[in-house]
Amino acid sequence: MEDLIIVKIGGNVIDEEDKLSSFLHLFGALPGKKILVHGGGKLATSLAGRLGIQQQLIEGRRITDAETLKIVTMVYAGYINKRIVAELQSLGFDALGLCGADAKIISAHKRIHPSIDYGFVGDVDGVNSQRLSEFLQAGLLPVIAPISSDKEGQLLNTNADTIAQEIAKAMSPSHAVQLVYTFEKSGVLLDASDDSTIIPSISPSQYQKLKAEQKIFAGMIPKIDNAFAALQHGVKKVLIGKAEKIAALLSGESGTEILAEAPKA
Amino acid sequence: MEDLIIVKIGGNVIDEEDKLSSFLHLFGALPGKKILVHGGGKLATSLAGRLGIQQQLIEGRRITDAETLKIVTMVYAGYINKRIVAELQSLGFDALGLCGADAKIISAHKRIHPSIDYGFVGDVDGVNSQRLSEFLQAGLLPVIAPISSDKEGQLLNTNADTIAQEIAKAMSPSHAVQLVYTFEKSGVLLDASDDSTIIPSISPSQYQKLKAEQKIFAGMIPKIDNAFAALQHGVKKVLIGKAEKIAALLSGESGTEILAEAPKA
Numbered sequence: 001m002e003d004l005i006i007v008k009i010g011g012n013v014i015d016e017e018d019k020l021s022s023f024l025h026l027f028g029a030l031p032g033k034k035i036l037v038h039g040g041g042k043l044a045t046s047l048a049g050r051l052g053i054q055q056q057l058i059e060g061r062r063i064t065d066a067e068t069l070k071i072v073t074m075v076y077a078g079y080i081n082k083r084i085v086a087e088l089q090s091l092g093f094d095a096l097g098l099c100g101a102d103a104k105i106i107s108a109h110k111r112i113h114p115s116i117d118y119g120f121v122g123d124v125d126g127v128n129s130q131r132l133s134e135f136l137q138a139g140l141l142p143v144i145a146p147i148s149s150d151k152e153g154q155l156l157n158t159n160a161d162t163i164a165q166e167i168a169k170a171m172s173p174s175h176a177v178q179l180v181y182t183f184e185k186s187g188v189l190l191d192a193s194d195d196s197t198i199i200p201s202i203s204p205s206q207y208q209k210l211k212a213e214q215k216i217f218a219g220m221i222p223k224i225d226n227a228f229a230a231l232q233h234g235v236k237k238v239l240i241g242k243a244e245k246i247a248a249l250l251s252g253e254s255g256t257e258i259l260a261e262a263p264k265a
Numbered sequence: 266m267e268d269l270i271i272v273k274i275g276g277n278v279i280d281e282e283d284k285l286s287s288f289l290h291l292f293g294a295l296p297g298k299k300i301l302v303h304g305g306g307k308l309a310t311s312l313a314g315r316l317g318i319q320q321q322l323i324e325g326r327r328i329t330d331a332e333t334l335k336i337v338t339m340v341y342a343g344y345i346n347k348r349i350v351a352e353l354q355s356l357g358f359d360a361l362g363l364c365g366a367d368a369k370i371i372s373a374h375k376r377i378h379p380s381i382d383y384g385f386v387g388d389v390d391g392v393n394s395q396r397l398s399e400f401l402q403a404g405l406l407p408v409i410a411p412i413s414s415d416k417e418g419q420l421l422n423t424n425a426d427t428i429a430q431e432i433a434k435a436m437s438p439s440h441a442v443q444l445v446y447t448f449e450k451s452g453v454l455l456d457a458s459d460d461s462t463i464i465p466s467i468s469p470s471q472y473q474k475l476k477a478e479q480k481i482f483a484g485m486i487p488k489i490d491n492a493f494a495a496l497q498h499g500v501k502k503v504l505i506g507k508a509e510k511i512a513a514l515l516s517g518e519s520g521t522e523i524l525a526e527a528p529k530a
Binding site for chain 1: 340
């Protein structure tokens with residue numbers, strides 16, 4: 001089975017031009033087949049602010065009204081996606097920018113929730129792993145923006161972590177997938193303010209214990225839950241750490257590895 | 266040689282949701298392989314206005330400063346491109362949205378001009394016809410936004426008519442290409458205010474005569490020059506007319522056909 005590295009980037013790596021550039025150098029140089037999934041950074045929020053559009057967040061999720069959907073589609077699938085693609089191309093990597101609607105890579109539906117109306121937010125129904133495999137086989141490097149669409153052609157704002165996870169799961173029957181979630185911190189930390197308190201690996205039983213002791217920062221919980229779900233669906237390895245240390249992350253010298261089961265003694 | 270229809274849309278077909286929808290129905294239903302190239306419509310200008318960014322035009326071309334480049338990338342390659350792709354997908358056509366940077370479809374350089382600094386405006390160096398052919402062969406329908414990039418990874422605002430022409434030329438050695446420029450009018454008109462004065466066909470000698478008599482509306486001249494250039498480089502047929510009449514255009518019942526040479530008597 002061929003190796004496939006799927007990396008999700010977000011936050012300050014996207015916002016800071018220098019950081020993005022040096023990450024793309026490192027990412028492009030990783031061996032073998034790769035897919036990059038990116039989030040949005042601060043640009044969508046600042047653009048909405050300049051246009052006087054109020055942003056609402058419920059449980060950390062953006063409520064996406066029609067105006068906000070326009071903005072995130074423009075920023076994520078337009079500006080950020082094409083900037084990354086153009087830079088990867090200039091480095092000699094044959095990037096192909098996609099949102100979920102392109103080549104029907106991701107099928108989604110508008111989120112149905114008993115009490116909260118999330119607006120134009122998508123939940124993923126499926127991933128077109130065959131098309132993604134064809135693109136990889138053709139030497140292309142897919143760069144995926146977190147916008148999808150439903151059967152009626154409605155664009156939908158879709159969580160980038162979830163997209164990365166769903167793609168990782170869908171590609172696992174045909175590839176040995178390593179899924180890497182990158183963010184501001186060096187990994188999962190015991191003390192969110194101290195980068196030296198990194199937990200090198202977390203098994204399900206350790207995770208339950210850490211959660212019970214309230215030692216896991218609330219914002220990390222969806223990411224780690226996502227990671228376990230990926231492992232349960234055939235993803236070979238899930239890593240969490242800094243984008244700037246992508247090579248060290250993959251070699252196990254940095255970051256946190258989420259383990260499907262406790263290591264044997 | 267396989268047939269290929271390349272259609273360029275712009276203006277009010279993009280701005281008016283209903284018109285775009287009915288065009289996409291008609292376009293998708295055309296037989297055989299197809300590529301859609303779209304322009305920008307009024308959304309980029311109105312967004313720039315809302316953000317207080319001044320727009321400059323020289324000879325009908327937008328001067329693209331850094332802020333304007335961000336806006337056109339967001340609007341053309343983001344919102345408009347993905348809206349078209351999502352709608353085509355909902356109609357059962359496997360659309361793939363691309364800007365020139367994606368899969369290196371279009372190579373360009375920043376325009377060099379002795380007196381005018383156009384800013385981040387791209388002139389086309391080449392078209393990756395092999396990659397476009399692969400996408401078509403794979404059953405995909407490329408939808409192309411008028412943003413390209415240079416070797417340094419700089420995104421560049423690029424004229425959509427030119428992109429359509431360059432793609433048509435590049436695909437002609439391997440396909441029997443029909444290039445269709447659509448716009449607000451029913452074709453090339455003798456009287457721009459009277460849609461019934463349509464000229465059904467224009468040969469090079471007729472064109473010279475009409476130009477000498479100042480019977481060609483100035484705005485049409487670059488389009489018709491583009492059309493003759495395409496025919497000289499192997500494009501089989503160039504048609505100009507209304508997007509809403511795309512089927513009638515292709516069957517010769519509407520619009521203006523640009524002829525490589527005068528029809529034999």
